Amino acid sequence: MQVIAAAGRIADSFPVRNLNQDTITQAVLAGLAQTPEPRLHQLMTSLVQHLHAFARDTRLTEEEWKFGIDFLTAVGHQCSPTRQEFILLSDVLGLSMLTVAMNQDKPAGCTESTVFGPFHVEGAPRFELGADVANGAAGEPCLVRGRVRSLDGQPLAGAQLEVWQADAQGKYDVQYEDLDHAQARGILLADAQGCFEFRTIVAEPYPIPTDGPVGELLRATHRHPWRPAHLHFRVAAAGHETLVTHVFREGDPYLDSDAVFGVRQSLVADWVRHPDGSFTLDYEFVLNRSPA
């Protein structure tokens, strides 16, 4: 009897008959007691406690529970290889930035991190230094220059910089269904002095996508969807912690109301406009050494 044999294996399990709203949390926690990996046990225990506390504090109704199920299902169905609606949800609820902030225990002087965002994709094209990563994206031309260094001032030769940004229409390349190549997205390697330089377009403010369930949530809570203009960077160098951050544009009207709570003053920089109408941006990235 397959069933009886299986039942035998749960002989030391927990009794779960006749649970009520006061006893169910302890029963679920008891059910997690055999989790072999201590960190997973800790995470699941805390998750169950907080999830149940949310339901209890709000006296969640069955209709609201069903609404939540349907909402999460819609978020899941919006996710695709080029759209990460769960990251967007985490971003607008401040969970992403909280997680970044908690893990931001770098020494003063290192470039600060901010949210990863939902528009990173693997496999960005590689460019030579000086190349135009815009690759046809609409926008005003801009030259971005800078250096990657260690906290002690040592240049990080050959550091890898990945950059991605929205175009003048406020859209990332992956948001255009009919676009078959990367635009305003690329990977470069710094030179022997840790210096880099590339051409791209000027960053502009844009609304996060509002055509999915996260957009519905923003409308229902009367929140605006705008993010201040920024370039995304992921900077990696041997022996150092990989940095995921943005450079934000000074003067942007959304710097103090970023829909995803990601702005740090140290990441705000000047996009300098020149008499010929072109722009330059200079920025230096300071990476923290990896733990020994």
Added chain:
Amino acid sequence: MQVIAAAGRIADSFPVRNLNQDTITQAVLAGLAQTPEPRLHQLMTSLVQHLHAFARDTRLTEEEWKFGIDFLTAVGHQCSPTRQEFILLSDVLGLSMLTVAMNQDKPAGCTESTVFGPFHVEGAPRFELGADVANGAAGEPCLVRGRVRSLDGQPLAGAQLEVWQADAQGKYDVQYEDLDHAQARGILLADAQGCFEFRTIVAEPYPIPTDGPVGELLRATHRHPWRPAHLHFRVAAAGHETLVTHVFREGDPYLDSDAVFGVRQSLVADWVRHPDGSFTLDYEFVLNRSPA
């Protein structure tokens, strides 16, 4: 300038620059302050507080955050018109039963509720009283008989009963990809005395689906996936609260370790075996009056 106009509309918004792990929760809550619907405001405020408290209590790492994003995305992608993985997740975390229990404030004597489960589908076929709802599903034959009444003893003539159950293989019809019709699932109307009778198959214990992310979670936490044998019922009658419940089978080895925490002693009944090998189940449903 579209951007400037939009910025004007958020003039009374909240300052969100340079948030850290200690200030971000208040900033997110301030951002929800304009939510027009008071109940949504209450739910979102509590959700953000508990979500952030979970991240803070566990000092969630960025890798764990990403794992959570990927897990929820996989749960969403597993959801289809015939598979509700988010309900399954809510069930195994005890959230479903907690929600049912909190909203279970019926007078003593009414039939208790339990979880809805992930296998209900709309549009079940209708049957005459006495018909065989198994409709070809494998299992030992069983006659189910009973009555639907009000708490004061009044029969609820014409009450609608929807029943659904797994077959002898432990599978619901919707779990068979090549099955083109409903099995062991149907809708019946009680007669003028509130009585009903139908043929079906005997309920057997079964594991919840373990081929998706919820199955991974159960394996990682060393929990078994079994549910004790049961019939699902949804019973509706004019002037009364609709009842969503199960009838569980006495003697089942999983009554005290239901993977979704749904067993209540008052819902456990005898499947009586007769000398000819057939089974009968008798059960009475007592519905609560709707609030006046």
